Amino acid sequence: MFYLVEEFFSIQGEGKYAGTPSYFLRTGGCNLSCGGFGTPYSINGSIKYGCDTYFAVDRSFSNSWQKIESADIFISHLKTKFDTIGYLPHVVITGGEPLLYVADEVFYAVFSWLIDIGTNVTFETNGVIEINFDKFPLYRKAIFALSIKLSNSGEPASKRINIDAIKKIINNSQESFFKFTLNKEIIGSSALNEISDLVSILPAKKIYCMPVGESRSALEKNDKTVFAFCMKHGFNYSDRLHIRIFDTTQGV
Template sequence: MIYLVEHFYSIQGEGRYIGTPSLFFRFGACNLKCEGFACSEVAPDGTVVVGCDTVYAVNKEHFSSQWGKITKARELLNILELYELPEKSVDIVLTGGEPLLYAQDEIFVEFLQVLHQRGHRICFETNATIAVNFFKYEIYKECIFALSVKLSNSNEPYKKRVRGEVINSIATNAKDAYFKFSVDAESINLGLEDEIFDITSHAPSADVFCMPVGGDKKTVEANTPMLVEFCKAKGYNFSDRLHIRIWDANKGV
């Protein structure tokens, strides 16, 4: 079963295509919890749930009322008709949660194939821990992947968050792939350079983008200055979180 948490037409706020008009599909469920990011969300039942800044797309136990069941590819495709999109095909961004949990689902694959046929650039935001069968489902060779591999600041075990063979496979077979790391100021002084080097060694030709941790404008701004200096010193690309700068903690914009 595919779960869709939300969809919205906005601009890409992170990574290589920052500022690009994009239609986002946020899918529910994730194989990681990332409680180290310590963002919190109040669930409809009043429970305060801690995790990443999209914990409502991770924790089905407390946010199930916001998760819609998808039973046909047409249900996803019909969403495009809800927006006044420009004639030029906009980017389609598949995020979560972890969208690759559905990588082998026939409905999901059909959805991607139709999007590609219509000329959309398809961009995945993934934690890069779930293998993609590029040979059985060739549509993934036409997709772009932002590899948001989690660092130790996520509080996830190394063996769970870093899957070298998966990273290499995606970077080798996809149309394009780049790394996108979430960094807080404290981590910069705690072996961050070695962590990033270890992860990127599995795909050394992929570009590296570092963005500040934060689910609200205040936190993003607090983590930005040291990260900018880190990127300048190491030759990495700094990625702002433009959507948070503009709309703060508001969702679906």
Template sequence: MHDTLTVCETFISIQGESGYAGYPCFFIRLTGCNLRCTYCDTTYAYNEGRERSIDDVLIEAERAGIGLVEITGGEPLLQEGTEALARRLIDSGFELLIETNGSVDISGVDERAVIILDIKTPGSGMSDRMDFENLKRLRPQDEVKFVVTSGEDYRWAVEVINEYCLEQRRVLLSPAMGYVRPEELSRWMIADKLGARLNLQIHKYIFGDERGV
């Protein structure tokens, strides 16, 4: 039983992505990542953080008083205490999202959580690290996200969506800021009549690049 975690930061903000975009959310960002994506906007989470008990994190979540919680990173599933934290949060009545980078087996995650599976496109430099078996492990409530840096990334994502019949799921396509304009990605999706949702990082439109919001 692992009762501690290395936590990079915790904060309250507006959920900026996913099918829960727009809702107030309490975020728990864990330290450490096994990938190095070209467009990563949370590189500080690679190493920054301090050890905290699961009890301590749970108390902070309860004090925040927000029913929606997200565990993110970094890559949260690298830490052995993450699954225990997830169970404790859900048992305490929280609705839980876990954002994971697609390279780590998700089968041990509590069935009651919502997994946001971020499949890395070639433009990330990390697409060869994906565990595509995760796409077969998804539960009905889970979501799949692709961050798109180019037209090539978009076409690659469409191929994955078709190969794994993901249109029956909630699929999110996000334009990488500084690489693809939302208008461009929107036009591609409209032209293909793609059964996916345009996913904008609305917290960045609201708060900019400010950390902890």
């Protein structure tokens, strides 16, 4: 069984595949709780702070999450969705943290079907949870957007960095890349050191940096600083197209 928070057809807004028509599956639950990203939300009358997908992280929202208990039923539902689209879109499995379900039977069955029909599947993951590639070999065929969290997430390094898990993903998957979410504050302090320390002990992969921001106005506070940081250090800039185009309203 896995929790599905939402599913929708849109265009990938971030990272290496920005601009690609993609079908998104957002799973519920996360092993981190990144209050440092500072997106305010209200729950039971009190204000809390989280990331831009707090509704997929905070289990107070789990009443609205859908339990997926049958792979067959969900696969036939996806077939209908893809038929309506008219072609096989890239599939992005995001969260929360989708790898919470890495060993779940229903989750693996759905993922395996996606690979079997020839879909490109990207996992957007924080890279903390280890994957057993011998037991679940089809994960080798996935693309991993390694969105490793830095100190601006507010989480301690011991919780947000698992070098062994990241190395396993890089060494076993067909494709992976790093995606760091930065704001002005961390760029002015420790961003370069934190990124350099990490990548110096990991196999070389492309690095994308994108601005923190859950709305167009929040993005605009950080985008130029991230842009200049990328130019200075030879990293790839990633915008957040969906926020840039649709702001806080839900797009297509």
